Amino acid sequence: xTAAAVTSLDNLPIERFELDNGLxxxxxxxxxxxxxxVNLWYHVxxxxxxxxxxxxxHLFEHMLFQGSAxxxxxxxxxxxxxxxxxxNGSTWYDRTNYYETLPAQYLDLGxxxxxxxxxxxxxxxxxxxxxxxxxxxxNERRQRxxxxxxxxxxxxxxxxxxxxxxxxxxxxIGYVADIEAATLDDVQAFxxxxxxxxNAVLTLAGDLTAxxxxxxxxxxxxxxxxxVEPPPPAVAAPAVVEGERRExxxxxxxxxxxxxxYRAPRYGDAGWYAADVLATALASDKSSLLFEDLVYHRQIxxxxxxxxxxxELAATFLLIAxxxxxxxxxxxxxxxxxxxxxxxxxxxxxxxxxxxxxxLHDYYLAVQKLDGRADLxxxxxxxxxxxxxxxxxxxxxxxxxSAEVAAYAAEHCRRDRRAVVTVVPRGASDRAEAxxxxxxxxxx
Amino acid sequence: xxxxTRRDAPPPPGPLxxxxxxxxxxxxxxxxxxVLAAGSPRAPLVLLSLLFPAGAEQEAVADSGxxxxxxxxxxxxxxxxxxxxxxxxxxxLGGRLGSGADWDVGQVQVELLxxxxxxxxPLLTELATRSTFPPEEIERQKRxxxxxxxxxxxDPSFLAxxxxxxxxxxxxxxxxxxxxxxxxxxxxxxxxxRGFFGACYGLAGAVLIAAGDLDPEAFLGRAEAVxxxxxxxxxxxxxxxxxxxPGRLRVEIVDRPRAAQTELRLGHAGIARDDPDYxxxxxxxxxxxxxxxxxxxxxxxxxxxxxxxxxxxxxxRRGPGPFVVRAAVGTPVAGAAAREVLAExxxxxxxxxxxxELADTTAYVVGSFPYTLQTGSGLGDRLETLAAYGxxxxxxxxxxxxxEAVDRETVLAMARRHLRPDELVVVAVGPADExxxxxxxxxxxxxxxxxxxxxxxxxxxxxx
Numbered sequence: 001x002t003a004a005a006v007t008s009l010d011n012l013p014i015e016r017f018e019l020d021n022g023l024x025x026x027x028x029x030x031x032x033x034x035x036x037x038v039n040l041w042y043h044v045x046x047x048x049x050x051x052x053x054x055x056x057x058h059l060f061e062h063m064l065f066q067g068s069a070x071x072x073x074x075x076x077x078x079x080x081x082x083x084x085x086x087x088n089g090s091t092w093y094d095r096t097n098y099y100e101t102l103p104a105q106y107l108d109l110g111x112x113x114x115x116x117x118x119x120x121x122x123x124x125x126x127x128x129x130x131x132x133x134x135x136x137x138x139n140e141r142r143q144r145x146x147x148x149x150x151x152x153x154x155x156x157x158x159x160x161x162x163x164x165x166x167x168x169x170x171x172x173i174g175y176v177a178d179i180e181a182a183t184l185d186d187v188q189a190f191x192x193x194x195x196x197x198x199n200a201v202l203t204l205a206g207d208l209t210a211x212x213x214x215x216x217x218x219x220x221x222x223x224x225x226x227x228v229e230p231p232p233p234a235v236a237a238p239a240v241v242e243g244e245r246r247e248x249x250x251x252x253x254x255x256x257x258x259x260x261x262y263r264a265p266r267y268g269d270a271g272w273y274a275a276d277v278l279a280t281a282l283a284s285d286k287s288s289l290l291f292e293d294l295v296y297h298r299q300i301x302x303x304x305x306x307x308x309x310x311x312e313l314a315a316t317f318l319l320i321a322x323x324x325x326x327x328x329x330x331x332x333x334x335x336x337x338x339x340x341x342x343x344x345x346x347x348x349x350x351x352x353x354x355x356x357x358x359x360l361h362d363y364y365l366a367v368q369k370l371d372g373r374a375d376l377x378x379x380x381x382x383x384x385x386x387x388x389x390x391x392x393x394x395x396x397x398x399x400x401x402s403a404e405v406a407a408y409a410a411e412h413c414r415r416d417r418r419a420v421v422t423v424v425p426r427g428a429s430d431r432a433e434a435x436x437x438x439x440x441x442x443x444x
Numbered sequence: 445x446x447x448x449t450r451r452d453a454p455p456p457p458g459p460l461x462x463x464x465x466x467x468x469x470x471x472x473x474x475x476x477x478x479v480l481a482a483g484s485p486r487a488p489l490v491l492l493s494l495l496f497p498a499g500a501e502q503e504a505v506a507d508s509g510x511x512x513x514x515x516x517x518x519x520x521x522x523x524x525x526x527x528x529x530x531x532x533x534x535x536x537l538g539g540r541l542g543s544g545a546d547w548d549v550g551q552v553q554v555e556l557l558x559x560x561x562x563x564x565x566p567l568l569t570e571l572a573t574r575s576t577f578p579p580e581e582i583e584r585q586k587r588x589x590x591x592x593x594x595x596x597x598x599d600p601s602f603l604a605x606x607x608x609x610x611x612x613x614x615x616x617x618x619x620x621x622x623x624x625x626x627x628x629x630x631x632x633x634x635x636x637x638r639g640f641f642g643a644c645y646g647l648a649g650a651v652l653i654a655a656g657d658l659d660p661e662a663f664l665g666r667a668e669a670v671x672x673x674x675x676x677x678x679x680x681x682x683x684x685x686x687x688x689x690p691g692r693l694r695v696e697i698v699d700r701p702r703a704a705q706t707e708l709r710l711g712h713a714g715i716a717r718d719d720p721d722y723x724x725x726x727x728x729x730x731x732x733x734x735x736x737x738x739x740x741x742x743x744x745x746x747x748x749x750x751x752x753x754x755x756x757x758x759x760x761r762r763g764p765g766p767f768v769v770r771a772a773v774g775t776p777v778a779g780a781a782a783r784e785v786l787a788e789x790x791x792x793x794x795x796x797x798x799x800x801e802l803a804d805t806t807a808y809v810v811g812s813f814p815y816t817l818q819t820g821s822g823l824g825d826r827l828e829t830l831a832a833y834g835x836x837x838x839x840x841x842x843x844x845x846x847x848e849a850v851d852r853e854t855v856l857a858m859a860r861r862h863l864r865p866d867e868l869v870v871v872a873v874g875p876a877d878e879x880x881x882x883x884x885x886x887x888x889x890x891x892x893x894x895x896x897x898x899x900x901x902x903x904x905x906x907x908x
Contacts, residue, residue: 032486033814034461070451074746077736079454082804084811087736103811108455116451135749135774139705143752143772146704149598207461219449252702253598254895255591285540286519286531296527299584302591324591350536357538361489361557368487369818 014377014387015210019218021226022198026377026387027213028205030370036206038110039099039374040118041382043201044194046174047093047167047233047313052181055137055174058091059182060190062133064098065089069120073129076113083109086371093168094312095382101371104207111220118200119224121191127184134179141173149253153421158316160245160419161261167233167313196227201381205374233313245419250426255302256329257322259421260336262413264308264315268384270399272308274408275317277400278343279306280355282319287354289339290321300327300335312383317412329422343409346402359397463814465840466823469660473672479652480827481660481667484820490561490656491553491824494572495831498550498644500622501683501762505615507640509624510632513585514640515545518552520581522574527581530571537563543571547622547761548717549832550644555821558657565670572645573674577637586629593626597895601772603698604707604873607892611696611869612713612766613688646677651831656820685763687713690867693887699876700894706778706874707770710785712867714767717760717833721858723843725758727850728858731805732756732792733769739788744771750781758862762833767862775874779882782870786886789868792859796852810844 015027046057067073080087085102100110145151155171162169202221204213265271283290283306294301302322309316321336323329366372367390380389468482503510519534519541520527534541537560543552552571556564596602606621613619624632652671654663691712715721726734733740733756744754754771769789773781816822826840872879876891883889 033818034463035814035818070453074737074742078804081735081737081808083457084807084809084813086812086815101815103457103814104461105458107458109457112451112455120451132746132749136745136752139750139772139774140752142705142774147600147707147772149595223449251598252700254594255598285535287528287535292528292531295588296584299587302588302595322595324587325594354535354538357557358535361538361540361555364487364489364557365819368489368820 010391014390015213016381016387017214019197019221021221021224022196023217023221023224024201024381025213025217026201026203026381027208027210028203028373028377029207029209030205031207033370034104034207035101035370036104036107036110036204036208037099037101037370037374038107038114039097039203039205039371039378040114041201041378042096042098042195043094043199043382044096044230045092045094046170046172048194048230049167049170049174051164051170052178053186054170054178056178056182056186056190057096058173059133059137059179060187061089061091061096062137063125063129063187064117064121066129066133067124068117069123070116071113071124073124076117079109079113085110091172093172093309095379097375097378099371099375107204107208107216108220111216114202115220115224118195118197118221121195122188125184125187130182130184130187134182137173137179138176141176141179145171145173150251150257150423152251153249153257153259153423156247156249157259157261157318157419157421160247160421161263161316162314168311168316193228194230196230197221197224198226199230201378203374203377203381203387205377206370242417244415244417247421249421249423251423253423253425255322255325256425257320257423258329258333258336259423260319260333260418262317262418264317264412266312266314267310270404271408271412272310272315273396274400274404275308275315275412277352277355277359277397278347278405278409279308279317280358281343281347281351281405282306282339284355284358289351290336293339294321294332294335298335300324301332304336310379329424333420333422337415340409340413343413344406346406349402352400352402352405356397360394363394465826465843466817468827469664470837471664471667473668475647475672475674475676477647477650477652477667477671477676478831479654479664479667480831481654481658481663482823482827483658483660484655484817484823485657486818487820488558488657489555489820490558490564490654490658491555491820492564492568493551493553493653493824493828494568495549495551495651495653495828496572496645497649497680497682498640499545499548499762501547501617501685502644502680503640505617505620506628507632507636508620508628509589509622510636510640511545511550511644512622512624513582513589513629513632514637515543515550515552516585517577517581517637518543518571518575520585521576521578522570523576524570524574526578533567537567539564545622547618547763547765549828551828553824555656561658565666569670569674572650573647575641577634577641579634582632582634582637586632589623589629590626593623600700600703600707600873603894604709604871605768607696607698607873608709608711608768608869608871609766611694611871612691612711616688618761618763618765644680646679647671647674648676649679653824653827653831655824655827682762685716687764690864691869693866693868693870695870695872695883695886695889697876697879697883697889697891698871698873698894699891700873701875701877703775703874705772706775706872706879708773708778708781709768709770709871710782710789710868711766711768712864712869713764714758715760715862716762716764718762719760721862722760723846724850724854725858725862727805727809727847728792728855729756729758730809731797731801731855732788735805735808737804739792740769740785743784743788744773744781748777748780748784750774750777750784754785775878778872778874778879782872782883782886786865786868789863789865792855793863793865797855799852802850802852802855806847806850809847813844
């Protein structure tokens, strides 16, 4: 069983150019399947909102599927699906992305749709569309947050970890009252400020040539006018959280769950990669530290999760563990904390090596799909102005050894710089609240 | 340098770029084990999977959860290694290991970086043929499953699915969850697990699947060397399935007084995977509720704003699995949403679809097919479907033409044969006092209490 085929992912060339209007374009031809991925990142997310006006970037993403001057309401999905393609978008703290994966002969269709809503959105915007999508978004929030067991925990954790005026304080999906208050004027102003070619990155990957890509992008996007330079997000991140912030959240659940968040260096810093290697060593499979100890040996946890957000202003290092029936969540919290703090003394070299293998596996899982790869190329260009980081990421992880993880954990994984939210079954909360330290006043 | 850009209509497509399902090889080892292997060299990853006729359909009703428990124990101890050593070995190879059972099959699979591919097959073979099912691992798994059942009791989506299946299938196997319940899990012991393993995990009934960065012919040789000489045992028989007796349109409410939203389901029994209607019915369902621009989603989400998304699906298994429409809707509009779904189902039975709507649907199904084959695991999934349901090797070669052959008359015939609005069960999980007045009049209405809030559990068993 020899790996006979030449694996080409590592040497597929990347082309990039910029239009006169400031649109940055990345192209990676890959002719192994008759598909093309069209992926557009706007460098705007919930970080660009302000308190009292939250949820706007995400509501706006919904509005971008409601038609533009030459594309009817709902016709975006209609055109893409009748071509045999897939389309969607997503909103996060730092960015909003829109993407289509199409049979390659429909490249022009994808570019027409994306350029029309970049250049000709406002003439098609109506109050009625806004009202319908507001209802859809409120239902989305109910489904994902309010009617979801443990659904409020992450939101509360961020409110504690970041101060009230910090752009990561509020949830990406926003608060219902703010979503209800959004007006058509808000929509139009938001579009003019942030949805400009000079605030976007377009990536095309798949069955096309670089020359063809350039001609077609110039054809469809060339006449979209350059916009104003969008303002930077309102607040820079304070260096650390001061003091441990805790809260107990009663919910309609049967098993308590502990959420622990530390602040980590911003995405791209060497320390961020150390955090990611630590998260992988802690909770990625049955051999990882937390699973082995808490789930397998001691059987005090039902499941464990650890990950680090790739966010630009600061990163959140997140640990989640569900308690077994009858187990005090405080015991679970202490056990998780002990492993995180022990990492300050270094990690077993074999665990570091495993984490490297795991990260590489996950990386290939992401890049083997055209849409996944196109999204990464847009991300590396938006955040670092360097699509070639696609090839450089494995090396950035390889530079993280036991010493780097230890240094990261010692500096950042401290009790006095974290937030803890414990979700407990309603009725059982009295006891847990009595045991928890008083919640610090992070205004919500 | 550019010509004036015409934006007022969608640009026409360029010339069609043909797509063929990737070639794969089928082999048979000297002991009778079937092998399917396909190269998909887009990433340096290899997926290896052993599939057995060991799904939940093979377990006795009283032993509910046995198939799933047995599969989950395959990597928890072998004649050579204990659970921790197995987990460490997989991690050293950069692997992702999974074992589990659905209704139709039990399986163990591992995905590896291809530079470690050589070591994957002996590992998979060890897990699938030399598992020892240590008593302490069985108890450990049972405790974890009991806790999982408790966790799910607070999940409204799970409660809705379970209530629907129970109402549609009653005490028949598909009315249960394949995870088992508190009562059945208490019964399951090492004797039953070993008995199930002995009966269902012989290589004679198994299929070995490999997909990814590999040479299929070379893989066959490697498989013969590792597995070809092992005792294949015998293949178990497969149980017969029959559809449940027809019901009538009725409503079941699960009361969650504080719920912020209502989980809505409408469903009845559907078809088996080997039903000759499978492809045309799938096309009809995509049009009804299987894509973003489906009738049900456009109605509930885009026209009314009732929901973030609504879907319908035929879960075709070896037996007639369920047809289910799913949506999480605002509680004040739950009754209206249920009636809109009913109206859409009736409309598909009453009126011929417009040719353009059907053409859009078949183009979507055919055009998005290559998308699912970008990864070795996506290709492996297709090979597993061929193996699990005994489909012919050219099934996916002929798939696009079979989809395009579906015409308006066929859609109408499918809807009339397989959608039965007067037999639907409507399930709503949410505040009963708000839901009952809205749903009265659809049919007989039953209200169930949600599972009780968590009681303080007695101290857990000592760690073994």
